[in-house]
Amino acid sequence: MIDPRLITLRVFARCGTVGATAELTGYSPSAVSAQLRELQRMLGMQLLTKDGRGVRLTATGRFLVSGSDALIAEWERLRAAAMEAGDQVQSRFGLGGFSTAAAQLLAPLAAALRSTRPLLEVQVLEANPARCFDLLVAERIDLAVIVAMQSDTYVEDDPRFEQMVLLDDPLDVIIPGDHPLASRESVTLEELAGEPWITEAAGSTYHSLFTAAFTAVGVTPRIAHEAVEWETQIAFVGAGLGVGLLPRLAPLHSAENVVRLRITGKGRPSRRIVAAVRRGSIASPLVQESLGILQSSAQRILTARPEDER
Amino acid sequence: MIDPRLITLRVFARCGTVGATAELTGYSPSAVSAQLRELQRMLGMQLLTKDGRGVRLTATGRFLVSGSDALIAEWERLRAAAMEAGDQVQSRFGLGGFSTAAAQLLAPLAAALRSTRPLLEVQVLEANPARCFDLLVAERIDLAVIVAMQSDTYVEDDPRFEQMVLLDDPLDVIIPGDHPLASRESVTLEELAGEPWITEAAGSTYHSLFTAAFTAVGVTPRIAHEAVEWETQIAFVGAGLGVGLLPRLAPLHSAENVVRLRITGKGRPSRRIVAAVRRGSIASPLVQESLGILQSSAQRILTARPEDER
DNA sequence: ACCCATCATGCACCGAATGTGCACGGTTAT
DNA sequence: ATAACCGTGCACATTCGGTGCATGATGGGT
Structure with a gap:
C-alpha cells in the first residue's frame, strides 16, 4: 500500500549501502539505485548524497525516514483493523526467527497456521535478530521470534516495532x-x-x-x-x-x-525470547492468532520446568 | 506514495459508481474496475459487492475508506514537513476553483506562482465546489477555492480536508x-x-x-x-x-x-469563499505561499470596499 | 411487458514502467 | 600501485497497467 520505494529507502536507512539494501529487499543493486533515484524525482526532494564510494542520507532523507515510521504504523493499524472488522486474513505471512531456540517456537507456529489456515502461504526465514528487524522493515516477514539483547539493535520502544515477551x-x-x-x-x-x-x-x-x-x-x-x-x-x-x-x-x-x-x-x-511485529500490525487477526500459539508454546515449555525456575 | 488504487477506492467511495470514478480520476472504467479488483486481491479483503447493476462498498470497504483518511493525512503531513525541512517544493501543483468569483482569486494566484516559481507546473481546473472536493480526494488538484455552503457537500471538520476562510x-x-x-x-x-x-x-x-x-x-x-x-x-x-x-x-x-x-x-x-486542501498538506511550503497570496488578494478586495461592508 | 439506457467487466492489444546482468568509474584500504 | 568495493549507467527482457470495444446484467420508461 505504501510505495515500495519508500520501504526501500527505509531499509537503506538501516543498512546504509545500496548493496546491502538490495540483498535485504531481494532486488538487484541497480534496481535499488533506480528506485531511490525515482523516489527523489517524484517527491522533488534530494534524499541522498555521495559520500566517498557510497551514498548517505541527507538531512531531508533522514527526516523523511524517521517520519515515515508513523505512516507505516498507521497503515499497519488500518490494515489490521480492517482485517479484523471484515473477518478476513491475508494470503501471505512471513515468519522470521533465529537459531534452534526460536525454531522450537517457530516450527510449531508454522505447522499450526498451516493446519488452521490451509490456503495461507506461510514462509519461514531463519535469520539472526538484527536481520530479523531488517526483514520486518523490508516487509519480507511479518513476525519475528528473536532473542532480546541489551545491544543497540534492540530498543524497547522503537517506533517501528512492537514486541512481546514470550519467555x-x-x-x-x-x-x-x-x-x-x-x-x-x-x-x-x-x-x-x-x-x-x-x-x-x-x-x-x-x-x-x-x-x-x-x-x-x-x-x-x-x-x-x-x-x-x-x-x-x-x-x-x-x-x-x-x-x-x-x-x-x-x-x-x-x-x-x-x-x-x-x-x-x-x-x-x-536470554529473553520475544516476538516482534511491525508497529500497528499487532491487532491483525493473523498476528493475534500467532501470538496466542506462541504464548501457549511458551507456556508449555515453562510448565515442563521445575517450579523454581519459571 | 500511497498506492493509487487506494486513492481510486476513496474516489469510488465518494461517487459510488465505477464510471464516475473513472471520469474523476482520469482513468477508463475498465482500469478502475481492474484496480479495485487488484486492490481486493492484494489485501485479501472483499471490498465491493454487486448491487443491482452497479457495485457497492462492503462494510469492510467502508471501514477501510474511512480509516484511510488518517493515512492520507499522515502522508500529506509528512511530505509537507519534509518539504519544509528540506526547503524544497514539488514540481506539480493543481488548483481547482469555481465560477467567476473563484477565478478572480485563482487567476492571480496562478500568475504569481508562475512568476515566483518558473519551473513549477501549475494546472488550473475549473469545477464546482463538490467536484473540487472530489478532485482533491482524487489528488488531481492540491488546492481548491470554493464557495462554502451549508449543504452536505461541505463539512467544516471533514477528516479529509482543511479549510481556511478567505473572505x-x-x-x-x-x-x-x-x-x-x-x-x-x-x-x-x-x-x-x-x-x-x-x-x-x-x-x-x-x-x-x-x-x-x-x-x-x-x-x-x-x-x-x-x-x-x-x-x-x-x-x-x-x-x-x-x-x-x-x-x-x-x-x-x-x-x-x-x-x-x-x-x-x-x-x-x-457567500463564504474558502480555500481547501487535503488534510495535512497545509504546512507544505507551496500551500503556505498560495494561502498567503490568496489572503492578500482577499485583503485587497476587502479594502476596496466601503468600511461598513467588510 | 418490452425495450433501451446504464453500469460493470472481460478480453485483445499496446505502451510504459521496472526489473536484471554486465560493464564502468570513482574511492578507499593494503 | 593494485585490488576490492560501491554505486550507477546502459541494453535488454518482462511484466504490469491502461485503453477501447464488446458483452452481460439490471432497472426505469413507455
Missing part, C-alpha cells in the same frame, strides 16, 4: 563428562571462573549475552575457543577443550561426554 | 434599469419580496444560497425563471423578466439596463 530461557553450563564438577547438579559461575570458555565470536548474537552473564557476577572469563554453531561448541566441550553456556531450549541431543548443569547463585543468566 | 462575498440585487427602485442605493429583501426572481436550477450550487438568503428574513420568493450562467441571468434581468441576486465579485460588465443595488436590513446575504 525467559535460562542458560545452562555444559562441561566435559570427565570434569570434576560433572557429577554436580548445579554450579555457580564463580566456580567455573578459571575454566577455559568456549563462545561465539565477539560481536555475534550470543557474545554480548555471554559477557553480560559474567559481568553480572563480576567475573571475567577466559575465552579459549570460538564456535559458531551450538553443535560445534558442544563437540568442543565433549573433546575436553573447555566449558560453555548453552540455552535450555537448545537440545544436547546425544552428545558424547557432555554434561549439562543448572546455574545457581546470584548470577542466573538467561 | 465573505456579499450578494447584491440586480434589477432592471427602469424598475421603480433602480434609483435607490440599497434595498431590503423584504422590499423585493413580490418580484419575480431569477435563479439557478434547484440543486445547483447557488440555489441553496439563494433560498438561505430568503429564509433568513422569512420571505418566500417567487421563482419565475432559471438561468445557469451569470451572464444569462443578467440578460434576463436586463430584459425586464425579473430581479436576481449577484455576488459582489461577479462583474456586471457593460450590461444594458441593469442596476446593481446593495442589500441592507437584517438579512445581509453573502
